[in-house]
Amino acid sequence: MSTVIFRFRPHFNRFNRLSACVREKSAWTSEKILTSTLKEVDIPNLTVDQYMFRNLDKWATKTAVICGHTNRQYTYEEVYKKSRIFAANLRRKFKIKDGDTVAILMPNAPEYPIITFGVLAAGGVVTTMNPVYTAYEIQRQILLSETTLIITNEDLVPTVKEALKLAEKDFPIISLNIKSNPEGTASFKELVEDDHVDTSILKEVNRQYDDVAFLPYSSGTTGLPKGVQLTNRNIIANCEQQNTDYRQYEYTTESHQDCSLVVLPMFHCYALSICMLHKMSVGLKLVTLPKFQPDMFLNSLLAHRFDLLYLAPPLVMFVGSYPQMTAKHLEKVRAVTSGAAPLPSADIQRLFEKAEREIQFCQGYGLTETSPLISLTPFGQKTYEDVGYLLPNMACRIVDEKMNNLGPDKVGELVVKGPNVMKGYLKNPKANSEVFVEGDWFRTGDLAKINEDGLITIADRLKELIKVKGYQVPPAELENVLKEHPAVLDAAVVGVPDQATGERPRGFVVLKPEAKANDKDIMEFVSKRVAPYKKINEITFLKEIPKNPSGKILRKSLKEQYCK
Template sequence: MSSRIFRFKSRFRSSSVCIREKSVWSSDRLIFSPCKDIEIPKLTVDQYMFRNLDKWAGKTAVVCGQTNRSYTYEQVYKKSRTFAANLRRKFKVKDGDTIAVLLPNVPEYPIITFGILAAGGVVTTMNPIYTAYEIERQIQLSDTTLIITNEELVPTVKEALKLAKKEFSIISLNITQSLPEGTVSYKELVEDNHADLSVLNGINRNYDDVAFLPYSSGTTGLPKGVQLTNGNIVSNCEQQNTELRQYEYTTESHQDSTLVILPMFHSYGLGICMLHKFSAGLRLVTLPKFQPDIFLNALLEYQLQLLYLAPPTVLFLGSFPEVTKKHIERVTCVTSGGAPLPSADIQRLFEKAERDIQFCQGYGLTEASPLVSVTPMGQKTYEQVGYSLPNITMRIVDGNKNNLGPGEVGELLVKGPNVMKGYLKNPQANSEVFVDEEWLKTGDLAKVDETGLITISDRLKELIKVKGYQVPPAELENVLKEHPAVLDAAVIGVPDPVAGERPRGFVVFKPGFKATDEEIIEFVSKRVAPYKKIQQITFLNEIPKNPSGKILRKSLKVEFCK
């Protein structure tokens, strides 16, 4: 392939930026990032987050967009260290212990996260709308030894501990409410002025140690613990600070603000919105959930520059009558991820703004910490997901793992310092997701042009995407089979104008057993988070499967989703 020079326009510089002076395609059809490779600092996440503390110690680090409760960077640092010391002394946390964070987006989230890491622990994040059954399963799978939650969720956590037959402490975020019985006060732990910080001198964690343990369904199947090391997270943060950077540098006179409405328990909200933007000194404005009036008030009050959103929120901004150009007049960049977004929805957003906002689409997955690619600033390619980040190598392969060339569609494989260590205690899943022990199979069909521009064509994976959340069919099928009348089950995603997709179930009864669809739907609803709820049940004599027993979901879609 001929040598090329790639230039991306940038709002941060007076001229275009020279990125890589060679072709992104190698002779053996490996695809390199058009960005120059970078050196990754060998730091732990908590060291990395505060490496520039002296530059912005007094600036606001995080503020609640609903209550205006806020903390400066210096306060986050000091409180997280105090919290860490108390975790070591009062709860006997040891290096590598897993601690669960079960919270909505609150300004205390970074304090808790960095406190756990500073104490030598591993953070496993949980969805606050999980049922007791879902919490119990993650407790068991992750070997959780301590959990931090808020007052409203304490009863659910206690029920989960009973299901798990475990007894350990619950730390309750008693910021605005009284302390629930049988829990420990978070407030007292972080406001302890007599905490002995010397205990932190004994922490022995390094770049290669696991820092985060989110749970992902991968390309198929039940949720698995994704082992993200300090190096994975630090790499992905550094990869976003290069030519593909979307923020202005924080200085004495300037600080960009970003909305954190994407949930921080999810890799998108955690890795891109919270961890990376905190590491760069931005102001994080948190909202616990999407509520139209509160969301719009936050846009007006906090004059945000960066919006990281899922497609339904972009659609809301472009179509909700009460949204005006005033709400987004300071916004310099909107980035959408989690699912494809049609150009028509983007154009409606531009019409509301009465100008062309920089709009970027990104691509990633939990197993990549999570960002793999993003649209460069100044580029208007709304059907693509941009270029891969520096230090990432890609392949497009056919069914026999042969490398394909520019413009050819195949499965996307990625390799880089941001790719996970592997799934926790799951060698079979690791053997299935890695090719040659180093190439991560994304489960997505893609094509890459000669310049490295990536288009996601389709999903190989069977995950159902509900409002950007991943819903594994296998998980719902297991729940359906727990019903005493159900012999076999299948679940597929069906189109939904609001959510993108919704789960639909298919059930085969045991001989002599019957149940109504309402009874089965209610049975499942009690055991799963609201976005996973099955909306419709169809009864069949048998579930279509191939000779090896794999459910033929495409056959179900062809027959029942016309």
């Protein structure tokens, strides 16, 4: 890698000072509870749509969102006006009432914020759906969320209609009719361009800061997807928590506006909350991509001045390994943040090599249930195996199986609380009783270790631990070792039954293009780097590792397909 001197902008120096300050100051209490060292933030008593546009006058004419594929775009003033018109039509023409659930089923698009803020301004609750869902999966979420209306792309209308039949429901479909308007659907374009609608009906909306605003679905630590009730306060708190000394953006002014790419799916809480809601609340310019395609991704990097990139591990790996990716594509990127899954330092170093410099790199940690961000690494910190420090207004504990506090430098389950923690799972008291303990402490289901200074390291998912002769083996640890092999592009590890040891690790490997290696070579490579009980004795070569849209390895799929 080329040796460079990375010159920090003024607020980066503040990050370095903060990083040093946090390391010097322990926030552990005598009860072995860790509290954030950052100054607490005030959380406005607003709804999300009110919060988003409270500073509209500062950036009304600046671009809010643009499609990186078609160049379709809207200013902040246009997003506001169109969302209000849409909201009024939802109340008048579709009889949306306070608390009604409205589903958004579509890929990333510049209309996504207009739809989202329109539903919220109409008093509705937004539930997001993956556009690759089957009719069966859509009908299940329709029933679980009690959806009353769905907004979707024109090409997805047939699937939605099939889902409605399966669910035995008959409610309206609004089509994002960019090209045509499918039969039996209402036209989104007509609804948002209806300048004659009387928006005074929105005065009837009576939603409070502690009402549910979003209802994404998450599997949590176990089981089938559950409706995560995120209130206005939850979302706004998480936005404000990112506006502290850990902020990653520069302030929007008349002469400057940071630009951020939104390639991660907006139906997922990471992109919805961090990439869209938070960044629009501070006036950034968003460039959306409808899906990830290498050429589209690379073209966008060249066409737009991206200050910030928010990625998941598979995208970081792509940036570091794709042959057509060059330093030219990354020359204006100031900072990259990765989240959603652990990321080995080897992948980060490959990104630096592509950029021919050390871009500011951060890792964040969170869950859908925490709106989603819990911790973040400050700029200037280069210990890439950790996920940083607690955000303001938060506290956490490391506990054993009996919920005893373990304190610093001990591995146990991470339990957190704060204003960004969900209200609870929708109509699921059993699941709520499993994740909430001692009142408002939320069990993350993740194993973690926190040092004396409050630096958090995620060990693994609690439910995914492999137990070999009673020893705990985190799959992520072995995956990191596998990916250090020069021929390995990607890897996954799962536990399989073993008569002698209880369980044993089994590896799945994707080789780099044109690389050559056999299973014996790779297993010997791992054996030299881990304790005997962690050794991998079986390797399966795959074309790709199955992952969900946020980049988490689908270990259950691997077990079902290869480990029967």
